[in-house]
Amino acid sequence: MKLNKVFLAAGMFAVALTSCTNLDVNPSSQYTEDPSKNSGVDPMIMVEAKMADVYFHLSGTLGRRYMEAQCLASDEFTPLAFDGGYYDSGTYAHQALHDSRATDASLDWYDDVTSGITKANTVLEELGSSASAQMTAPARAMRAYFTWILMDSFGDTPILEKVPAEGEVVARSPRKEVAEWIESELIEIIPSLTDELTENTYGKPTKYMAQALLAKLYINWAVYTAESVDQYDAATAANPKLDACVEVCDEIINSGKFNLGSVDYLHKFSYDNGSHVEDFIYVMPYDVLTLPGMQYARPRSFKQMKGLLPNYYGSTDKFTNSFGGNMVVTPEFAKLFCLDGDIRNLCILRGDVYNRDPKTLQPTSEPFMYNNKQVHFTEDITLIKEDNTIDVGNDDNALQQGCHSIKWFLIPGDYNVKYEPGNKDGRSQSNDLPIFRYADILLMKAEALARIGKTGAKDLFNQIRAYAGAPQITAEPTLEEIYEERGREFFDENWRRNDMIRFGHFEDEFFPHYQGFPDANFDKRHRIFPVKQSVLDLNPGWEQNPGY
Template sequence: MTMKNIKIIFILLLAVLTGCSDDLLNKEPLSDVTEDNFFTKASDLQLYTNGFYRLLPSTSIYNGDTRAGNILETTLSEEMRSARTIPTTGGGWDWGYLRDINYFLENYQRGDNASAIAHYGGVARFFRAYFYFDKLKRFGEVPYYDYTIDPDDEESLQKPRDSRQFIVEKILEDLDVAIENLNQDQQLYTVTKYTALALKSRVGLYEGTYEKYRNISGYETYLEASIEASEELMNNSPYKVFSSGNPSSDYLNLFNSHDAVGTEVIFAREFNTALDVDHNVNYYTTTSSYGRPGMPKDLVNTYLNADGSRFTDRPDYNQVFFTEEVANRDPRLSQTIRTPGYTRKGQTQELPPNLGATVTGYQIIKYVTEPQYDTNDQSITDLPIFRFGEIILNFAEAKAELGTVSQTDIDNSINVLRNRVAMPHITINAANNDPDPYMQNQYPQVKGNNAGLLLEIRRERRIELYMENFFWDDMVRWKAGQFITRPLRGLYVPGPGEYDFDGDGDTDVVFYKDDAPGNQIEGIQYLKLDSDVFLSENNLIDPQPNFNNRSFNENKDYLYPIPRIELQLNPNLEQNPGWE
């Protein structure tokens, strides 16, 4: 048996283990698979490409926001602590999937089923683009290969990095081929034309803004590519912003549905008890023993009041008690964290935030379902990888960055998201004539005629896409790394005393100093100041009192280091700046 035969069998076994339909299992035995008789049937192509789906993210979809402190936990990420080091091996420098994809693209056209060949070739092209986009974001320039490498091919093995622009052009080229050939069926868990359009929308915006904020010429081409793909999805696809006409629950229900909502979700990661594929978001957000994730106050502050006015325009915005702070705000706030009146899915009991389960006091509820799924690794909510809400945000931002945005563009994008939660619309003139000082302080690099509008788009993006693993990438492409050195804060605690966090007139939390109160009442949380909870100088919860002096190196920290062993194996590779 040749090495190539072994390779095919290995990929098939992985594809079977990662899930495929029953009809794919009723095929000729793997022992009969050879280089000559494989890749000849549609089922062969499907079975092989099933292995590519292992590239997709899993729980990082919802806990990836910890990298930039958009979710705060008991332990800060290495990125937040400036604690990244150069690994000897690993570190994301893994090329096995690329070899599988390129091997497929060199062999998949052996059969006579033209439609299957076109579609599965498109699937492979999508995943090669996805693979290289991930590498580009992490390492910047990398060697580009669109062929399998022979172990004796020293020239290829010691190839230097290709330019950033070359890699992006190759990514977009693959996506254009994929868009042309992929099936147009509406599928939640498999790649289609719409999935490739969504990735093109994301890639174009990322690279266009990455280059714009680093003064690299030619960035406009990528923003235009993002707009083109976004418009195709907006005008010629079955997707739209999910809404049932209930602004107080539609955003929450989009994410706590067991099965992805196909109205808006273009592509999702499937989780299912019957398939024994699950994750731990309920356990992650409800237990006191696993991370204790919480929303940071600087994000809570950016949610507008329900009438569209700015919460941070009030001079005491950092000294407002919780029940008043969260009242009459953008409805997405109460559909993302526990606020007064919150009930678990399928239940009627109103629950205050559990301050023992969140380091900031703002307890996250996005993706959380019924209590029966609270045990570790029992959650089965599907997790969105691409959804229409992102696409229209990409569209609005790309148009605004290019300076070609119109009020109609904003009405067809940002304001559609606001319609879902019955929030007042953004108008370009109002946004640009009165930029938000709080947002300006967060993003001082935003300047120009559309500065006010861009700040509003960034507000909308961070709120709408919270806990969907976008914020680190957004911070990188905006060249906004200093943002993660901001003070990390939680909710306001006036001092020791008894507090009602759900507004029902009963005490929910007691903060105390020195000795614990006697005769403690069941159902009330007792937290010791300077032990269980630390407060800043202005009485905001300080979730990380030992990490208030953090730094971000603008010349180093946007990229990750290449492992040492790779630099030894390929002397033509150069380490990323600052990591030498």
């Protein structure tokens, strides 16, 4: 079991003020004086204390519900129901069919993100106007990131630069204005953010985190500034920010502080990943004891894994908590993992399944057995009836439908932990979740160069292929090749929906999002999600996103 030192450090700074594991604490109750007026304490240490709750506020959101919305709305995953089990009022199926509802549990994170913005603004207000740019930059970076999450997923978004007065309703700003505001915020704060990469800055905003977010903003600029979400057309859209995207990517590349291959691909996402992974620019640093909520393996693992020994995670202890097994890889996406020698092929389980070595994370020769037969995961998925429940039944055959992701490698020592009050039911992981990676910077620059029509994308592309052990390309990559490579490289990291929209593939057909399939929706306005009904109810005057 991993123990995140950086999280403990933040907690020690805040221990006299508040517990940073309590993610629902009102920020105004955490501290009582402006650090600039406390001559006995290093002001930056006091800022750390104020910021601890802001840094890790979205651990629960990113660990489950945000992931469900992003992954299931893409062509990466489909949900399955088992004779009605895990249908859960259709919350998962709705995302996969691009038929989201304003009451879906998988969209419960809207108000959690706005709460994070409020916490950041509370910090800024309590720091006061006399605080230095260095002191305020981290809170502004987090506020910009939280605002980007809402803008990317829901379109028009309030620009909140202060804590609203009680009962005040803040209007949603047009998406284009929000993108421009985020850009201006990032450009202004980048010089004031730290460029140090230490255990103490791990999981916190740095100069490179803000630059990575700016690059992500620029590569999607044509999407975010379109007159409306359905008016964006990948084939004809002009992006005036491509040169700026290249420049900001170069800033990160030329820093020399990141690399692809210090840790092999599989271990970048395993239970023992952390600050030693030099591909990570910005992460959510999970730990089942101090920051629980990371639940990627729960719906991705074999449904009947509980109590099985041996199992395909290669553990010597049994898993004592149940699994869902209700998120599997679509047949279309599984076909991307086809390159000879590519280590990323091992991120999915398909065909005959073999137990893994928990140290190397590689398959052994030992078959994974269930009910005295080797488990065999099929690429294709057979439904018991073609309807919007996406139900496969609940027999042994049903449990082996679809390829399974094993990217977020799990150990019982994490999953079995029951921790009060934040993780009372267990089923969490200590795998840190990368939000921005150096690999993404290389492929964003490659994409920008390809869109501009300049050379240089091939060398960047081949850096990815080289460390993955995949075949090199011999000519400048096409945009479609870059799109497919992004699928392999960032599989199961919450980026595929974003990529599909930018590359013009969100309305493609993929299981079960097929023309004629019950409730499958191809309305281009569904490139963003509906705002939660509970949020609309609290904000009189707000209107639901068009198309919902």
